[in-house]
Amino acid sequence: MEMKVAKFAIGQVVRHRVHPFRGVIFDVDPEFANSDEWWESIPEEHRPRKDQPFYHLFAENETSYYVAYVSEQNLLQDETGEPVDHPDVGGMFHTLENGRYHMWGGTH
Template identity: 70%
Template sequence: FDVDPEFSNTDEWYESIPEDHRPVKEQPYYHLLAENEHSFYVAYVSEQNLVEDPSGEPVDHPDIPDLFGPFENGQYPLHFQLN
């Protein structure tokens, strides 16, 4: 739902990633609505680690109504201006 042109989180967050899996800072980082089998959350993901969801199905995340309008024609309109 948002993007930073390059890494813009804390050094503590960055250093918590194991060094052999740590992405470079000089790439876009995305704020994503995510989920796992236990919870919904907001993720901060480097461009190199993005994985497409080709299903075209609506997303079931409790924060959707706060950020987007109704799902139409395969997409959600944003309720705010991106960076």
């Protein structure tokens, strides 16, 4: 079995390739690990492959904050350098440096 290596890391600020939102990665699944119901709710022509890393994000758009579950193929590194204002970011992360948050109690 081939080991999958995630392109993005916990704490990294990313944006969606198509939809207008960005967020901070707080967990990574090596491949799809959500429900079949969630998977089937995505229109078939837009469903990403299951055999790639999927990321849990503290996400934000112009009007709201939420948690998103996004495939690697649909993420890009966020180049703005701007902090993510999601209210849960401060509970897990502190300093933002070079597009990546550092976890509380962690080293870098």
